[in-house]
Amino acid sequence: MKNVLNRVVPEGFTPFQGANALITSKQHKKLDPIVSTNTSKAVDSISRLFDLIPIKDSMTLSFHHHLRNGDHVLNMVIAEIKKRGLKNMVLAPTAIFPVHEPLVELIKNGQVTSIVTNYINGPVADTISIGHLSDMLIMDTHGGRPRAIESGELIIDVAFIATPTSDSMGNGNGIEGISACGTLGYTMSDLLYAKHRVVITDHLVDHVKKVDIDGKYVDYVIQVDRIGDPSGIVSGTTKPTRDPIQLKIARDTIKLIDELGFIKNGMSFQTGAGGTSLAVALDLKHKMMERNIKGSFASGGITGFLVDMLESHLFENLYDVQCFDLDAVKSYQNNPKHIAMSASTYGNPMDDPIVNKLDVVILGATEIDLDFNVNVTTDSSGYLIGGSGGHSDTAFGAKLTIITTNLTKSRTSMVKDHVTTITTPGESVDCLVTERGIVINPRRTDLLQQLKHSKLNIVTMTDLYQKAISMTGIPKPIKLSERAVGVVRYRDGSIIDTIFQVGGKTS
Numbered sequence: 001m002k003n004v005l006n007r008v009v010p011e012g013f014t015p016f017q018g019a020n021a022l023i024t025s026k027q028h029k030k031l032d033p034i035v036s037t038n039t040s041k042a043v044d045s046i047s048r049l050f051d052l053i054p055i056k057d058s059m060t061l062s063f064h065h066h067l068r069n070g071d072h073v074l075n076m077v078i079a080e081i082k083k084r085g086l087k088n089m090v091l092a093p094t095a096i097f098p099v100h101e102p103l104v105e106l107i108k109n110g111q112v113t114s115i116v117t118n119y120i121n122g123p124v125a126d127t128i129s130i131g132h133l134s135d136m137l138i139m140d141t142h143g144g145r146p147r148a149i150e151s152g153e154l155i156i157d158v159a160f161i162a163t164p165t166s167d168s169m170g171n172g173n174g175i176e177g178i179s180a181c182g183t184l185g186y187t188m189s190d191l192l193y194a195k196h197r198v199v200i201t202d203h204l205v206d207h208v209k210k211v212d213i214d215g216k217y218v219d220y221v222i223q224v225d226r227i228g229d230p231s232g233i234v235s236g237t238t239k240p241t242r243d244p245i246q247l248k249i250a251r252d253t254i255k256l257i258d259e260l261g262f263i264k265n266g267m268s269f270q271t272g273a274g275g276t277s278l279a280v281a282l283d284l285k286h287k288m289m290e291r292n293i294k295g296s297f298a299s300g301g302i303t304g305f306l307v308d309m310l311e312s313h314l315f316e317n318l319y320d321v322q323c324f325d326l327d328a329v330k331s332y333q334n335n336p337k338h339i340a341m342s343a344s345t346y347g348n349p350m351d352d353p354i355v356n357k358l359d360v361v362i363l364g365a366t367e368i369d370l371d372f373n374v375n376v377t378t379d380s381s382g383y384l385i386g387g388s389g390g391h392s393d394t395a396f397g398a399k400l401t402i403i404t405t406n407l408t409k410s411r412t413s414m415v416k417d418h419v420t421t422i423t424t425p426g427e428s429v430d431c432l433v434t435e436r437g438i439v440i441n442p443r444r445t446d447l448l449q450q451l452k453h454s455k456l457n458i459v460t461m462t463d464l465y466q467k468a469i470s471m472t473g474i475p476k477p478i479k480l481s482e483r484a485v486g487v488v489r490y491r492d493g494s495i496i497d498t499i500f501q502v503g504g505k506t507s
Helices: 048-050 073-084 103-106 123-129 144-150 185-193 244-259 273-291 305-310 326-334 341-346 391-397 446-449 461-470
Strands: 060-063 090-093 112-117 137-139 158-161 198-202 222-223 266-268 295-302 315-321 338-340 361-363 368-369 400-404 431-434 437-440 485-487 496-498
Touching: 048 073, 048 222, 060 073, 073 090, 073 103, 073 158, 073 326, 090 368, 103 123, 103 137, 112 431, 144 341, 158 185, 158 368, 185 341, 244 273, 244 361, 244 431, 266 496, 273 305, 273 326, 273 341, 273 361, 273 400, 295 305, 295 326, 305 315, 305 326, 315 326, 326 338, 437 461
Parallel strands: 060 090, 060 158, 090 112, 112 137, 137 485, 158 198, 198 222, 266 295, 266 361, 295 315, 315 338, 361 400, 400 431
Antiparallel strands: 431 437, 485 496
């Protein structure tokens, strides 16, 4: 396990103080899954469920984000919290999107006081950035979250599992029904280890074609009119960029991967859904087809573009923790080589995860600094705009981790003296590719040796920084409050940075 030194930790802060204690990697021990003893699982409404459990003040409720910005379930539950006047609730959704704006009111009035998540943007993120959350925001990684749940560090009282299709016993999947969203990988640790597990579906059937949610772990089943809008799952541009600068970055990235010898039979690969990332994947596709190369797998959140590579026989399998578009949903429905995996299988550092088997991962950056630390959690003003997701999980696990970004955007340098917030520690980052040069982390002396005679424009991070500030000038330091509003946790539970309040008044 890689050592990550704590950067800044709020004085006296311990995640889940009281009921849960921070468990280090050396103390990790997986708990036994909880099998349901309920024989009558049907509940006629969310309101009735609150009475039945019962759901009380200060409980921890979890959710997943496979419907992303089309999710309705979190909003249904917080409406019931609001109606009942419950207080000091802890929410643990895997991600929060603009659709979850109704949560803002509950944060401001003290009904929701703490949030544990892997990614957050939109109105809820802005509300927390300016200091309205009375307790702490805890930002985990996609792999760190199942580690925390399975070790008993994050204790979930009630898990709400949005399930596009279910039978009356809670056996379900994400491939049937009007809200089909594909794989349900982020639900699995909650399903196995939460005290109460609730399937919420809008498509109740007598027989489920494929069982991804095992009913033996489910305590309650609720049928509602609609769990969400699948069109909201689309992430990123879903098409390769046509921007000439980003196309140059993509071409140079493929040249770099090729010169380092990674484009070969059996290669494994992951990239995101942004335009530059998909342009890299397109160039990789052409190289693989030209050379008749077949990779072992592509992984992560899956796009239609990676589905196309699978169907072109360029990869043996896709390992999918969530579908990023409807083409990926259709592929998971029909192609047995498109394989679902849990978030734990994907990124849990205690379980020899898929990320540790990656050859190459392509990642983005909001900022990167002279020590190769990457920020995708906040913008340069300190406002929350995202989170690690699988960023630091894959950066650690892959043999070659490449960050791609324009050197400047909107007259702002993407290379900083120090990033505003560390999402991924620099020791996990191998290369940075910009339109004005490629930087290799000095730690990777092996890569530098391989590229000794390369015709690629290999520069130092200081060179890039100087080029950038000669164009943009040195930015004025931002002023942040001394009040901490959240922490960033590494995949092993280490706290690697603190998120501080930005401008605005709390109420």
